[in-house]
Amino acid sequence: MKPFNDLYTLIKKDILDELRTGGTLISMLLFSVLVVVIFSFALGTTLSKEKELGGGILWLTFFFASILGLNYSFSVEKENSSIKAVMLTPVDRGILYIGKMFSNLIFIFIIELFTVPVFLVFFDYPILKIIPPLTIVLLLGTAGLSSVGTILSAISTSTKKRDILLPLILFPIITPVLIGSVRCTGIILLGGSLLEEAGNWLAMLAVFDVLFIVVSFLIYEFVLEEL
Numbered sequence: 202m203k204p205f206n207d208l209y210t211l212i213k214k215d216i217l218d219e220l221r222t223g224g225t226l227i228s229m230l231l232f233s234v235l236v237v238v239i240f241s242f243a244l245g246t247t248l249s250k251e252k253e254l255g256g257g258i259l260w261l262t263f264f265f266a267s268i269l270g271l272n273y274s275f276s277v278e279k280e281n282s283s284i285k286a287v288m289l290t291p292v293d294r295g296i297l298y299i300g301k302m303f304s305n306l307i308f309i310f311i312i313e314l315f316t317v318p319v320f321l322v323f324f325d326y327p328i329l330k331i332i333p334p335l336t337i338v339l340l341l342g343t344a345g346l347s348s349v350g351t352i353l354s355a356i357s358t359s360t361k362k363r364d365i366l367l368p369l370i371l372f373p374i375i376t377p378v379l380i381g382s383v384r385c386t387g388i389i390l391l392g393g394s395l396l397e398e399a400g401n402w403l404a405m406l407a408v409f410d411v412l413f414i415v416v417s418f419l420i421y422e423f424v425l426e427e428l
Contacts, residue, residue, distance in 0.1 A: 211300025241323035256386035342382035
C-alpha cells in the first residue's frame, strides 16, 4: 500500500501547488478555448471542411496548451529547490515519475473537459452521441502526451532554453500519438464507429502509452540526477 500512499501524496502536492497559484491551469484553459473559438469563426462558412479538420484542430490545441503546463511542472520545482526535497524522501524514483505524470494528465484532462464542449457547440456536433467514444480517445491520447511530456520536461528543465527545447523534442516523439488521436477523433466526428473503423489506431495508442510509461519509469532516476 505504501506506493499508492506515496503516489496519492505526490499528486495531492501538485494539485495543491496549482490551486495556490492557479496561473498555469487558467492560461492553458484560456489558450485552448480561444483557439477553438477563433477556428470556429474562421471555418464557420464551410461545414464539410470543419468536419474534416475538427480532429486536427482539437488535438493541436491540446498539444500546444499542454506545453504551457509541462514547462511549468518542473521549472518551478527546480527554481525553488523543492525537487531536491522530494528526491530526499524515501520514495522510489519511478513512483516520483508516475506521480508527476498523473498530475500532468489530470491538468491536461481538466482543460479538455472544458474545451471539448465548447468545440462541439461552436462546430455544431451532436454532443451526446460523440462524448462517450471521444472520452476513450481523449484518455488514451492524453496518457501518451502526459507520459512523454513529463519525462521530456524533466530533461529539458536542466537546460537554459527549456521553454523552446521542450516543444522541439516533444513534437517528433509524440507525433504517432497525435496522428492516432486525430484519426480516431476524425472518425468519431464524421459519425463512424470507433471500434470498427479505428480499432488499429486505438491499439497503437494503447501500445505507445504502455511503452513510454514503462521506459520513462525505468530511466527517471537517471534524469533526476541531472536536475
